[in-house]
Amino acid sequence: MTLIFNEREKCGSCPIRHRAICARCDDDELSRLETIKSYKSFEAGQPIIWRGDELVTFASVVVGIASLSRTMEDGRTQVVGLLLPSDFIGRPGREYVDFDVTAVTDVTLCQFQRKPFEALVEEVPHISQRMMEMALDELNAAREWMVLLGRKTAREKIATFLEMVVRRSTIPSHAVKQYTLPLTREEIANFLGLTLETISRQLSAMKKEGIVAFEGRRNFVIKDLAALHLASGDDADGGMIV
Amino acid sequence: MTLIFNEREKCGSCPIRHRAICARCDDDELSRLETIKSYKSFEAGQPIIWRGDELVTFASVVVGIASLSRTMEDGRTQVVGLLLPSDFIGRPGREYVDFDVTAVTDVTLCQFQRKPFEALVEEVPHISQRMMEMALDELNAAREWMVLLGRKTAREKIATFLEMVVRRSTIPSHAVKQYTLPLTREEIANFLGLTLETISRQLSAMKKEGIVAFEGRRNFVIKDLAALHLASGDDADGGMIV
DNA sequence: TAGCTCATTTGACCTAGATCAAGGAACGCC
């Protein structure tokens, strides 16, 4: 069920208007972006770009989730980030793509051709300012994830991942708080630096301990949020991942 | 042997003039920076700022190496980055510091007070443009490191680390190519998500295999660069870490 | 409703790297 975006859809009504690289732009600057943007959709599972490709377009995720990953020659793969609506794909000033980008769910992108976009970045400070903010936020998130990958136990990794899913989900406060895992067990494993068997075993253990309950493979409810947080290895207050 | 920086040292003769956040600034913009900057030095081992501190100053590393790290409540620590000359410390727009910063060698910083610096970032596009570039580069490096932490073996981690030290060192091309480890075994372990014993064992193994030779604890020569690279797990061409 | 396919779970076993425990060797200091 892909949302359909009309090619000439106005930025003003865009769901990521106030969070993406255009967040600080005024109407004038927005209309300049409008002239060079185009929408493109990908089905779940499809590759969006590969490492090594020539970098010819930049994009913002409008709808859906994409993953950023690296696969080693022997097949080991590490997911280095999830791209949610408003996240940016590409790195102005570079010639080639550094990581594989894959649609995890159906995805709609707002794309820009390289040259005109780089020119805009030079000319419109509101864009580079916003991109600097976003890059610094992502950098922080990446560093938090480095702590997870380098030092957390399997249990802590999975608890942290579940907390992240819960935190990022937008569920009306009155609704039953049922969440959905955006990834398969294997994808979760590649995100956490584990194997899918370990994911499965730990989730089963947390089920048995009454911390989470599953309905089907993907949907879950947190039964004991305090226990989940305790299991994450993060201290009580600080260190919120963006 | 700390280099002494005079308080009114001119930016024009600064060693990081063309790489730091001021790289794109013209003389005019540089003189605005000059009015709000001050130098500060730290001895090797000293903390520079702690996670949780209120964020009141930003800084560029001018001389020396600092580490960025996170320590969990039970003492596990992960180094999430090394800050070399021209690297920036701090995140405009945030209230608190997210990671501990520690001087690894003697360090000299070029510091800016928060308020005037944030104002400059708003007003001088050359600064936000450069900071965006730098943040995106660091983000890439962080993601490469996530692959290392999540998927590489101990041997591959250490080979990658040695390659990084070699790549980042600036050694005259005619000189004997002797490099220096900037970190103790324990710090290397915390950077690679291993224990110091594993670092020691792997280095000994690589010595025995004739890949590296040590002179003292810190100085080494690469005897077989091809073997080192092969051991790093990175493919032949792509994926250079910044 | 049956049958298929593929994701997931579970079990048995193995291994890379951690942990625990002594030594040994640089380097700074008087």
Add this chain to the structure above:
DNA sequence: GGCGTTCCTTGATCTAGGTCAAATGAGCTA
């Protein structure tokens, strides 16, 4: 140049998580 501190090496053992293998079950299609 001796001495102490800190860093480093090496050995013995342990274990979390990986690997290999098989069984189960969710969701699809017909």
